[in-house]
Amino acid sequence: MKTVFIFGCDRSGTTMLADALGCSKSTLVAPEAQFVYNLMDLDLLDIKLNNEVINKYILNDFRYKTWEIHLRKYDIEQAYNSSGYKGIVELIIHTYANKIDRSAFNCWIDHTPTSYQYIAKILDWWPDSKFIHIVRDGRAVFNSIKGLDWGPNNAFCGAKFWSEIMFATLRVEKLLNEVVLRVYYEGYLEDNEAQLYNICEFLEIKFESSLIKGGGLEKPNFTKGYHKLVGEGVDKSRAQEWRNKLTEKEIVTFNSNFKVYYLLEKLGYVMGAKGEECNFINSNLNMLHDKFINFLNRFKKYQSGRY
Template sequence: MQDRPIFVIGCPRSGTTMLQLMLHSHPRVAVPPETRFLVPAYFGRRKYGDLREEANRRRLAEWITNGRDTKFRELGLDRAAFVEQAVAGPGSLGSVIGTVFRSYAARFDKPRWGDKRPSYFKHVDILLRMFPDAQFIHLIRDGRDCVASLKEMPWYHLSSFHAIANWAEAIDFGRRSARRLPKGSYYELRYEDLTADPESELRKLCGFIGEQYDPAMCEPQHVAQVAVPAHKVWHSNTHGAVTTSRAGSWSQRLEGWEIALAEEVLGDRLRQHGYALSGAPKAAKEHVSAYKAAAAKRRAARWRKTNRDRINRLREPGPVAALLTEGQRKLAGLPPRELALSAGGA
């Protein structure tokens, strides 16, 4: 049976929460609300020291449970019990973090876990460092709809130029992941296809993750109360049946200049993913320049973070890769867990 971690990625407002709920509706898979601790824990790993030492695992586990922004409280887990499980587990960064998700899956008596955060599309490489057997599902939605939806979010405070650049990034990172990841590790599907024919798309998706399709996946609204925190009112649509009503609504929600700019700078990417252009007039030069400036600013920020991480990799205090699943143990050269236990090992 499969036990590989599953990560849902994509541009924000592309339907990743709906897909999270569809996966969580499967009898063998649990996908929690966004946790907010995985990437910060990775980039802050040096301050926790060598996680082969129990005291350091405890410090990291306690930060996960008590950190102001980690959202552990939304998982419905016992803090003390998780800390002790992490301390007793394997000594690596991925193992401590993976223990959170494994505990969440156990809460629902499920053997397999996933995680969803749209911005993970930028961090596939570090996710693979922590979970080398991971599978990635990239949900793609018409970029114009993503931009229109981002503009309406109470938490989004950037410009339309940044929103357009965000979708371009998601597509470009997806292309790179498709080229680089081993077979069976990366899968793309379109939001529009998923909402138009959920059963067919979910059957294909289940084939990718190695699970049997379950009809409950087509009715994700039944688990929304459990897997979507009540304060996230912008996810209210997930409490209803899957619908195609929002697909293509960008034509009423975007201003004319935004449509023109999106189609000019995203045109090739939109067409390659099956999205027809409206024939909007050429974008104004000042809008194209503002988009390029926003995109350049985002690239520079990523470049700085990437370079800092390259330096940190030279000075890592301890192991990063998780040793929780059979695939992770095999990649690390360890025997299957049953053999290790019978021999008195970990």
């Protein structure tokens, strides 16, 4: 089984790209797989499989449940005895493939944005893996995320959030060298056919016209609100939508961070006005505001049974 991992900052298009690549007859795209990386942690810590691990980290894991598959404890134990935690993951992948009638696939594509944090373990389990790093203008990322019930909700914290992840992913990209391909979200929207052709060539999978429209991912119910545009085809106007939706103050505040400003420039984005960096008091007020709103959002999720 070939393995491909699409990573990047949240709201940068990892799911959009996976949705397109999932239309290939040779690929399998499932919902995000955070539980896989939890199992990698257990493997790293040399924690042996037991009933508590099976229940907490697999059968009762929220992300695992979004795959809507049913495994017996016996089968999980057999997979572990054969190939450790990697064996369990591959059992889950193949079980999902059978569920959606894609048992003939030969390439699993994961689009969990944070997979870049587990590169060493990924290459330990699947040494021939390939990676795609998708990059999006940080101001567009903030515009996409600020209205959700998670993530940063003001421009100061949005800039901090995006830049910290971008520096981490760029370091990983440099480390991976020839087995990673950088894709720009904006370039993909401009000409997704040409971009997909290049991606397929890099991944050594056959380009098929069905990839252009997308629709290769069965979205879990709980993410349909977050990913309502995934599978609906590309819309070039979305690339610059942030310019009309963010206020001038938000844009200037985002650009005011010294490292953010030059990171945007390094990545080839048009800069715009740059304000003065926030002082100590305003920085902390922004972070306190962000934490308060996130607390309210988590409380609402808890009340609704979603957290």
